[in-house]
Amino acid sequence: MITGHGGNLAALAGRLDCRIADIVDMSSNINPLGPPDRINEILGSHLADIRALPDPDASRMTRAFCSYHDIDPSRVAPGNGTTFFIFTLPLALGARNALILGPTYSDYRDGCGMYGCEVEHFTALANDHFEFDLTQVSGRVKGKDMVFICNPNNPTGRLVDKAALTGLIAAHPDTVFLVDESYLPFVDHADTVSLLKETRFDNLVVLSSMSKIFTIPGLRTGFLVGHEQIIQKVMAYFQPWSVNSLAQTVIREVFENPDFIEPFYSTTRAYVAEERELFGQAFHNDDRITLYESCASFILAKLETDMGSSSFCERVGNHKILIRDCENFDGLDHQFVRFSLKTRERNQRLIQVVQEVLNHA
Incomplete structure (x- = not known):
């Protein structure tokens, strides 16, 4: 349920x-502004795409996303929304225990629970304006297979500093950190905060959602970016044609013609x-x-x-x-x-x- x-x-x-x-x-x-006009135009002119099967592995959509962000395609997996990755990663990585920084989105807990991965919560407090004390967090990471961090966080809207976050990741190389950047496009100077292009760590994966910023949650599209070995483990659970035709067309067209973004x-x-x-x-x-x-x-x-x-x-x-x-x-x-x-x-x-x-x- x-x-x-x-x-x-x-x-x-x-x-x-x-x-x-x-x-x-x-x-x-x-996004309160709704979808950009370009996406409405793409949807209106490509309805016939649903008459044919989409790319089985969403490869063209993925290449367009990678080209825009200047990321090696071997480091990226496409998905039927970022929820697919939240529920797949604990299974793909064989995670037995995880730390979730909260209060936050319940799917991290539910994705772990589906596969028997035990969860601990580190909860930021209202008295601290829901700001995480990463020194305390670091003390709780030891022995954990995974850590889930939503940045900026839902529902608090708080943002963790990039330098502090990468320091935490570097200090725990045996733990995989999932950083969910679904709401980062709403943040000023997001490119200086994002970890999408961070290649120093083989224990980092980043979620990038198309739903929130482009107001297309019903299309179900998102990407996972991280070390090639983790991407391969996740893709072992990828089902063919799992990203629908319209979703692939919209995201491909958006990132191949990105002047409006x-x-x-x-x-x-x-x-x-x-x-x-x-x-x-x-x-x-x-x-x-x-x-x-x-x-x-x-x-x-x-x-x-x-x-x-x-x-x-x-x-x-x-x-x-x-x-x-x-x-x-x-x-x-x-x-x-x-x-x-x-x-x-x-x-x-x-x-x-x-x-x-x-x-x-």
Whole structure:
């Protein structure tokens, strides 16, 4: 049973007896600007691609990704979303135990649990603004087969410094570090933080998601980048034709004709920074709720009232707005919720609704 994920649009629409289209989904961490025009054009002109089988190994899509990032193709595996790798790596590496830096995405835990890999959590604290103490983390890594790090982290939006992170990886050569960079494209100067091109370590793998930044989660595409030997182990579990035709066409076309990518990234980063500031200003002097600093397209909040997250989300939901109840994140509790940024109009509406709900707490 899949239980670790977030908001359920259908459930809220059913409770309110309305259409799913009437619900404003502010629980899903995708680009608030939507897909770039180029991707919409590609989708519109390539629907006929679904009539034929895709490349069995998604090789052309992979070569385009590698060319754009200047990465040796032997270091890259394509996947049906990055979830494929999260659930495959513990099996492919024969991992028996893992450390997960949290609070974070539940699939890391679930991917390990599927194959009997025991999990420990190192949880950053709210009092520390959810910043990891990597010295303490290092003391917990010894003897672990794998370490999972989401950077920037979901749901906290915190970013680990590149130098500190590579120092941690270098200090533990017998442990494989999975660094999930799914939300890194939302970060200013992401290229100076990313480990995609890091070739010094044979114990590092990096996840690169296309879903969040390009707003195409339904296409299911992502890449794993790392040492060739690890890539070969993962590809032993790769099923032919597992990346669909449209997904391969979109990603291939995007990276073969990449002129729009950097301008799109820049526009997105500027926009989400403005919207984070909007939320910050709205609740700056409100002692009923604490918003945590984020560098991503979402904001973690702590309720400082007696109202729990479930009741809070329900009351916000009564206004046909879906937000993320974070109680089921390991390391968080019933005080935490997450807001995913959308259009200015919808963000302002959520701010108004949150203030109304807090006023009646």
